[in-house]
Amino acid sequence: MKFSKAAAAIGTLALLIGAAPAFSHAKLISSTPAAGATASGVKTVTLTFDDALMAPLSGLDIVMGAMPGMAAMKMTGVKVKVGSGGKSLVATLAKPLPAGSYDVNWHVVSDDNHRITGKVSFTVK
Ligand SMILES: [Cu+2]
Incomplete structure (x- = not known):
C-alpha cells in the first residue's frame, strides 16, 4: 500500500517534470547557407532556432578563414x-x-537566460 502510494507520487512527479520545460534554451535548427555548404552570392546569413531569442543578447560574427598570406x-x-x-x-x-571559407560564430539567449554559443561553417566560391 505504502509502496504504491510512493510509486504514484513518483509517477506524478515524473509527469510534472516531463511537462515542465516551458523554458528551454534555444537550439539551432537550420542555417542559410547550410553548415558545410558551398554557396555563392551570399549577402545574407540566416540562423534559425527553435525558440524566441532575446535580441539584445543574441548576435553573430562572420569570420573569413585564414588563407595563405592572410x-x-x-x-x-x-x-x-x-x-x-x-x-x-x-x-x-x-x-x-568574397570566395573563401567562413565561420559564423553565434551566441543566443532565449527565455531560460542561458547563453548558448555555436559555429556554422560554409564555403563561398
Ligand atoms: Cu538553457
Missing part, C-alpha cells in the same frame, strides 16, 4: 537583427562575401 578576418559592415517571428538571426552584408 590571417583569419572578422567581416565588417555586417548588420545583425532578430528576424520576424523572433526565432532567427539575420545577418546582412553590405556586399556579397
